[in-house]
Amino acid sequence: MQNLKPILAYVNPVHCYYVIIYYVSVFLAPIIGVESIWQLVWDKIRGTLGDDIEVYTVWFMNIYTIVIYWIFGLAIIAMEKLEIPKNIKSYQIRTKPSEIEQGNNYYKVIRDVLRNQLLAFVVSVLLSKFDKNSLGLTITPEVPTFYITMRDCMLCILVQEILFYYFHRTLHHKKFYWLHKKHHEFTSPASITAEYCGVVEHFVCNLFPVVVGLKMLGSHYTTALLFWTSVIITTLIDHSGYNLLHFHSPEVHMHHHAKFNVNFASKLLSQLNGTYYEEIPNKKKDDS
Secondary structure, X not given: OHHHHHHHOOOOHHHHXXXXXXXXXXXXXXXXXXXXXXXXXXXXXXXXXXXXHHHHHHHHHHHHHHHHHHHHHHHHHHHHHHOOOOOHHHHEOOOOOOHHHOXXXXXXXXXXXXXXXXXXXXHHHHHHOOOOOOOOOEOOOOOOOHHHHHHHHHHHHHHHHHHHHHHHHHHOOOOOHHHHHHHHHOOXXXXXXXXXXXXXXXXXXXXXXXXXXHHHHOOEHHHHHHHHHHHHHHHHHHHHOEOOOOOOOOHHHHHHHHHOOOOOOOHHHHHHOOOOOOOOOOHHHHHO
16 A cells, blocks of 8 residues: 555545445445446436436526535534544644635635525626536436446546646736635635635636536436535545545645645646745744
């Protein structure tokens, strides 16, 4: 396992867990008497939502992503406050408490994140008036094979990482930093600050990169749900200050908030572009 760590540092951990869950489901399927658990779940969703494509591409898509964001984001904060599990501090990466604990920062973060999410909801409603499936997703009764799903997820994460890196780095240029400054109010962020930013940044940096790959590939709706889930969970972890996914440490992004002009995206892209930094954030400051 020690020899695998350098490789695993470049892998989205949610995909690793998806592989594990998939093969567990393959093992369980004949035991519970179905051909595919994934197909069974998708059939249940379709049986509930019906055949109106707008229900999938506007309502379910937005409600699902918003609920996932707040369930996982608030759960991470609750785990920290309640110390569940008892050894949670051993997973802590950040070296000082998050500024979200100060003043009215909780209210401010929740207000602005909900504003961004609701505006995205409104935009998707407006787009649906011109095209009910503006993302070009495939919505068929049959789920794609595991291999097609993983292929599309891998390509989507590649597109998302590249676009996010260069958009994010551009926002750090002195001409555009005013658009990004809000997000950097926290040098020691918390999970739910992941989407705490201005409206322009939210659409350009957070949303656009995660829909381009799906539209290019014409991916299945279930693949989009899986991809969005992986993006939401990893970005919440990146801002949490806790290494909760084992393979994927938030340390890279914590350095970014502490040092500002390093680690604009993943470790690999930062290394390739000469902007990677790996010293423990705030260590010298705290030791002095």
